[in-house]
Amino acid sequence: MLEKLDLTKKLEKDEYKEKMLKLTPEIGKLQRECKDLGIPIMIAFEGYDAAGKGVQISELIKALDPRGFEVHAVKTETKEERMHPFLWRFWTKMPAKGRIAIYDSSWYRKVLIDRFDKKTKKNELAKAYDSICAFEEQLTSDGMVLIKIFLTIDKKEQKKRFKKLLASRETAWRVGEDDKKRNKKFEKYQAINEEMLLKTDTEYAPWNIVEAVDKRFATAKIYSIVAKILAEKVKDVREKKKAVQEAAARMAETPIAAEHETPESDKKMGESILSRADLSLSYTKEEYKQRLDELQKKIEKLHGELYRRRIPVVLGFEGWDAGGKGGAIKRLTEKMDPRGYVVHPTASPNDIERQHHYLWRFWVDMPKAGHVTIFDRTWYGRVMVERIEGFCMRQEWQRAYKEINSMERDLSDAGAIVLKFWMQIDKDEQERRFKARQENPEKQWKITDEDWRNREKWEQYEEAVNEMLIRTSTPYAPWIVVEGNNKYYARIKVLETVVNAIEERLKD
Numbered sequence: 326m327l328e329k330l331d332l333t334k335k336l337e338k339d340e341y342k343e344k345m346l347k348l349t350p351e352i353g354k355l356q357r358e359c360k361d362l363g364i365p366i367m368i369a370f371e372g373y374d375a376a377g378k379g380v381q382i383s384e385l386i387k388a389l390d391p392r393g394f395e396v397h398a399v400k401t402e403t404k405e406e407r408m409h410p411f412l413w414r415f416w417t418k419m420p421a422k423g424r425i426a427i428y429d430s431s432w433y434r435k436v437l438i439d440r441f442d443k444k445t446k447k448n449e450l451a452k453a454y455d456s457i458c459a460f461e462e463q464l465t466s467d468g469m470v471l472i473k474i475f476l477t478i479d480k481k482e483q484k485k486r487f488k489k490l491l492a493s494r495e496t497a498w499r500v501g502e503d504d505k506k507r508n509k510k511f512e513k514y515q516a517i518n519e520e521m522l523l524k525t526d527t528e529y530a531p532w533n534i535v536e537a538v539d540k541r542f543a544t545a546k547i548y549s550i551v552a553k554i555l556a557e558k559v560k561d562v563r564e565k566k567k568a569v570q571e572a573a574a575r576m577a578e579t580p581i582a583a584e585h586e587t588p589e590s591d592k593k594m595g596e597s598i599l600s601r602a603d604l605s606l607s608y609t610k611e612e613y614k615q616r617l618d619e620l621q622k623k624i625e626k627l628h629g630e631l632y633r634r635r636i637p638v639v640l641g642f643e644g645w646d647a648g649g650k651g652g653a654i655k656r657l658t659e660k661m662d663p664r665g666y667v668v669h670p671t672a673s674p675n676d677i678e679r680q681h682h683y684l685w686r687f688w689v690d691m692p693k694a695g696h697v698t699i700f701d702r703t704w705y706g707r708v709m710v711e712r713i714e715g716f717c718m719r720q721e722w723q724r725a726y727k728e729i730n731s732m733e734r735d736l737s738d739a740g741a742i743v744l745k746f747w748m749q750i751d752k753d754e755q756e757r758r759f760k761a762r763q764e765n766p767e768k769q770w771k772i773t774d775e776d777w778r779n780r781e782k783w784e785q786y787e788e789a790v791n792e793m794l795i796r797t798s799t800p801y802a803p804w805i806v807v808e809g810n811n812k813y814y815a816r817i818k819v820l821e822t823v824v825n826a827i828e829e830r831l832k833d
Contacts, residue, residue, distance in 0.1 A: 335539035348548040352388035355555040363422035369431035372476030374504045375486040376537045384544045394425035408693035410739035416688035421680035459731035461530040467682045471530045476537040480511040598794045602749045607811035620820040625660040627827045635694040637741040641703040644748025646776045647758040649809045653819040671702035726796040737801035750809045
């Protein structure tokens with residue numbers, strides 16, 4: 326494919342100036358419009374060594390307001406980055422709404438240079454491609470503009486540019502032994518790039534190939550690509566905003582019809598998981614104390630072994646209000662080294678978090694190898710609270726199941742133990758705990774008016790939870806329903822599950 330391109334394309338100086346006089350202000354105008362509309366933009370530059378990625382990025386940013394973009398040079402992973410899933414460092418460099426992130430090389434390094442250097446093993450390649458495609462689909466589905474640019478030159482031109490760079494002390498450092506090796510085996514590296522282009526050229530994130538032998542031609546083509554894609558996105562967002570406003574106006578004039586009842590057959594299917602929880606399960610206080618002491622001693626020892634073996638652990642806790650999440654987390658962590666774990670209580674997203682993809686704030690907090698991260702409430706708010714309270718659209722929470730499964734698979738592929746606990750109690754037990762909290766001055770802060778309001782939507786939440794459990798319990802990130810009417814039993818089950826999962830992993 327790449328060898329068929331016409332690399333002799335060029336622009337004369339006068340024609341180039343004429344094009345740029347039009348394109349430069351157009352790019353600046355589109356940047357301002359994207360900022361006003363809250364459109365985030367990612368521009369990834371890939372291509373052969375010495376194809377001019379740095380040069381073309383420098384040319385592109387001349388048209389941009391420097392207050393609205395950031396350039397990331399993607400090189401070999403740092404020690405910190407190597408202790409996370411490979412996409413973690415790109416989630417942490419995600420632009421907020423209205424801003425632009427430009428990448429000099431990108432997440433494709435995993436399947437290009439790292440593959441060529443045999444850092445990415447053959448058995449990792451398919452998973453890497455799956456993760457990349459899922460990553461790009463998640464971002465673009467959420468409104469991200471993703472522009473992928475591949476700069477291509479031939480072997481002869483690359484060698485010529487290397488020679489020029491090496492001739493000067495000021496630029497010789499830019500050509501390393503690895504660069505020379507890829508030039509020597511140009512055909513092999515070209516085949517790797519062609520495979521990458523074919524596997525990741527998608528409808529939601531297509532590749533734009535730029536013939537880069539002539540600098541002026543490449544610059545003008547990149548400007549044209551960026552201008553076209555941004556203009557289309559601005560038009561699309563404006564049309565959708567207008568359609569939403571018109572629909573809202575029509576709804577305001579039309580009586581609201583009663584919601585369609587869920588068929589009894591569907592309700593019976595939905596009850597298949599939570600209804601199976603045996604809430605009569607319990608331990609006596611004496612049994613609880615004995616098991617708690619045994620398990621906490623085990624978790625204390627296993628925690629040190631996790632650090633030694635560099636195994637990360639991600640634990641997510643969800644459940645009914647007053648379901649016992651806090652108590653279970655407290656007993657789980659009491660004997661753990663506080664330097665090796667962190668508990669994140671998840672509240673409503675703040676202003677900064679709302680400017681990013683909903684998974685962004687969780688990716689940022691994922692543990693590095695050897696550490697434990699516990700989430701008290703999780704990314705599953707998307708398919709529960711946000712779904713039921715109308716904080717996201719139907720298509721957003723419906724696609725979230727796939728997005729969440731992809732994130733958890735990435736964590737697992739990077740070596741993490743991922744467990745998710747649903748703390749299950751019945752409605753009567755919840756009411757009893759609510760009243761007990763209200764009557765106890767030291768615990769009144771735990772109960773709010775919102776907790777009582779949520780009880781009115783118990784059946785809706787139950788339906789959403791059942792669907793969540795069915796769609797997102799996987800072998801690599803299972804859900805564990807914890808029978809929680811008896812707090813002693815619930816705490817022991819959580820501890821036993823975590824201990825068993827760690828012991829099983831340590832057998833590997």
